[in-house]
Amino acid sequence: MPLEVDDLTVELGGRRVVDGVTFTVPTGGWLSVLGPNGAGKSTLLRAVAGLVPATGRVRLDGEDLCRLGRRARARRVALVPQRPELPRGMTVVDYVLLGRTAHAGFLAGYSRRDHDVVRTTLRRLDLLGLAHRELTTLSGGELRRAVIARALAQDASLLLLDEPTAALDVGRQQEVLELVDELRRERALIVVGALHDLTLAGQFADRLVLLDDGRVAVDGDARRVLTPETVRRHFGATVRILEDPGGVVVIPVREPVRGRDPQPITATPKTRPTR
Template sequence: MISARDLRVRLDGNLIVDGVDLDVARGEWVMVIGPNGAGKSTALRAIGGLLPFTGRVELNGRPVDTLHRRERAKTIATVNQTPTVPPGMRVLDYALLGRTPYIPPLGRESAADLAAVQEVLESLDVAQFAGRRLETLSGGERQRVFLARALAQGAGILLLDEPTSALDIGHQQEVLELIDRLRAERGLTVLATMHDLSVAGEYADRMVLLAEGAVVAAGTAREVLTEENLAKHYRVRVRIIEGEHGPLVVPVRG
């Protein structure tokens, strides 16, 4: 479970996240949306303990800033929008990075670590790429490998920053369906940022709309994705069409 209260983040003296309150229940998928510069990625990084903040953030009832780095990595796994990958790194080696919290200093991965990574690679259908370099894979394949590293951590909480931003519509759906399936199978709690509002509404249990660093709307997709909210905070004209799983947002020319 994730709980944030009065979360504030300053970067270079500028207030980027301004008093955010946020809750994500165990097993829930919450999408954070908002226009560019709203503070979505910054809030996510602060919740993951990767940026200094004021206020309070708790993971499973424990303040994130009191967790040892290894303990935090066993609790929460983050997939950044553009993960840094060393040149020439192979899929297996990258996925094994997720086992770092379990490997003693100056130690090596154990047979159990290798088995855990193999199981994750097979579940994501990328085991056949174990010996290949990441840069040789397609966008959708790389995204599954990024997820594999996160899942190999064994964390119950996933933070996903624009997990489909570089993917075409087919690979977007593939990755999101995969995340949803793994969430159900493993009881994962997911907090994600996303720009595509229709896609976000299709998969989110709840949504949080940020604008200028603050929460301006929260609730179900139907409660948040309204023509009024989007006109006010995105400065855009849209038409909302009822979809099978959530509202579909269609831009309307002026």
């Protein structure tokens, strides 16, 4: 069953941050949410997760997520936030184990399966060697992988990613998104992710939604959404679009400075002092 978002609207501080957003993502589908800073991407994801008050409707597998309790919702929806809360003094393995809280019994605690899921997740994200390190000792990239691991450990059918590749180098970006894509195919996950990198969005997502000022400005596949005209209009950038077997590649293009010829750069060789 799909994820259905209908006329979702969020007002914060008297301002409409998300304005009547509607979309559907099929089971096993990947939707990337794009837009300039302040477009409402993070708020949209938090509204779908039920973390901010919103009007409209969000249904998953035919079930109204707004009517579910927090525990029941956590078994269905996992969010990788842009700025996660990190408990002081907690180790990586204990942090990822928190992702199993919604599955644990009230009195029995975590089961053997919970610990097996955590171990498997740590291994797949190359975190086993860091399992007993405190979160505060990790690098930015290591911490990002730990946050993603906690979300994956939830075994939810809907995975919401808010800038999942932030603070990751190019290799780790590709590794994390390929892992998410692999799990999506294995588990028929629905993935909705906000990304700043337009090329990554176009390479991994089946469909793109571009937000501007809280509204859906453009909606469709990468070739429809990622055009030079659309990128210039909504991001103020000049780009070249290249076709690639895996999708499209967005390349920023530096506009020439008018009225000034580029000056050649010359290097003056150093001479050794004579003795």
